[in-house]
Amino acid sequence: MARWTFLSLAAAFVTQTLILPSVSGAGKGQFVKIDGVVGGVDEALPIRLSTQPRPAKVAAAGQLRVTENPGVCETTPGVNSATGYGDIASDQSIFFWFFEARNNPESAPLALWFNGGPGSSSMIGLFQELGPCRINNDTRTVSLNPFSWNTNANMLFIDQPVGVGFSHGTLDVGTSQEAAEDVWTFLQIFLGDERFAHLQENELALWTESYGGHYGPTFAAHFLDQNAAIEAGTVSGIPLNLKVLGVGDGLTDPLNQYPGYLAYAASNPYHALVSQSTLTRATTAWTESGGCKDQITSCNNGGSNTVCSRAQSFCNNNILSPLAGVWDVYYVPTRDPDPYPPALDTYLASIKSKIGAEQTWQETNDDVYSNFASTGDWMRNSRPNLEKVINAGVRTIVYDGDADYILNFNGVEAMVDALDTQFTAEYKQQTFTSFTVHGVATGQFKNAGTFSYIRIFGAGHEVPAYKFGSLKTGEAAFQMFDQIMSGNSLSST
DSSP, X not given: OOOOOOSTTTTOOOOOOOOXXXXXXXXXXXXXXXXXXXXXXXXXXXXOSOSSOOOOOOGGGOOEEEEEOOOSSOOSTTOOEEEEEEEEETTEEEEEEEEOOSSOTTTSOEEEEEXXXXXXXXXXXXXXXXXXXXEOTTSSOEEEOTTOTTSSSEEEEEEOSTTSTTOEEOOOOOSHHHHHHHHHHHHHHHHHSTTTGGGTTSOEEEEEETTHHHHHHHHHHHHHHHHHHHXXXXXXXXXXXEEEEEEESOOOOHHHHTHHHHHHHHSOSSOOOSOHHHHHHHHHHHHSTTSHHHHHHXXXXXXXXXXXXXXXXXXXXXXXXXXXXXXXXXXXXXXXXXXXXXXXXXXXHHHTTTTTOOSOOOSBOHHHHHHHHHHTGGGSOOHHHHHHHHHTTOEEEEEEETTOSTTOHHHHHXXXXXXXXXXXXXXXXXXXXXXXXXXXXXXXXXXXXXXXXXXXXXXXXXXXXXXXXXXXXXXXXXXXXXXXXXXXXXXXX
């Protein structure tokens, strides 16, 4: 099919503020803070608007509304971009921002990016982390990013579920599986549009972080299931050529990950986070009868939404939140709140009309977060989906920053060690290898088959937003991304 072309502008080339009942404090981040509790549950907040099954969505009925080459962010000569909405239902519109690869966009893979929350905008990743431009400290301007992930990949940033970021409409998503279904519908509309249909055959990658530890495995597994249904003739649609899954600082398997808060708070590469007495209380909350461990176990042994929601409330009230002490949960070398990365609100408000946005931007949608809290999705185990994707031959990488507390490497590595896949035996035989970027040691990694894991030094929760040693901001993360997207395992340079 003909390559995407622009007619109207073909020559163009050119942290978090939460407003919630019972929410205390304001500051950037991908996890809501309720009454001072990070990841808390407020029963006074509105919950899911309906307990009835969601109506089926028909992708063919949707349309893609596009603003071509808005002249914002990507100013590399000859590199096209587009913003717009995919209408997945008459009352639901998902916002996207697409950037062509700076090199060989015709053959370059298509990489999707999702931030977490649940309820947080993917503009976080675009402007604070890995997009073609990065927000400056003045919070009003941006600078071109030489280590943008669209250097060798077409990038598609998606605000989801409906209601997140610039997306808008009826809120009916409260689980990662429901979110996956809507993302599938959106991608059918996006790839079915004549401007982007040429990307159908290109390799597809899914990258995400934070609550993306749920999103990534669930979305990828759903894509594989839908592809199989298309092949079997039971579903009509465009198969997604999924080749890569990347999960950064992700919440995937709470039962294995929550003890990581105890370990990291006591000892990490920077400093202890709390007193011994606080550690003792949190340890008791984990081990006691009916405590956090028992509640997560009950949730994942067929527990109801209420059981799982209560587990989230108990564990985050008694373990996750108090063990952070006075330190920033996203970057522990600094006290809370760390002003870096800079907030996006002012800048995004200034470009709203240029990009055709129809909604006032907010970093995290509180009602979407509340919907997920009401279903207990937070405490459900997404590791089986991750194992399914790995075993299907999708090249998969799990990565994290060693300065992140909220989803620390102790917990993430415990989740990785618990994986049961075709590469488990090989992975367990590996020892960590130093990850160097132009000779600078900036992390440690393991490869096993098409699975890789890496811990990156000096990085907080948003790994590409940080630098280490003599390297520039995002340079280590870019090497990781580029190697994996090229179909290779990790290696040092």
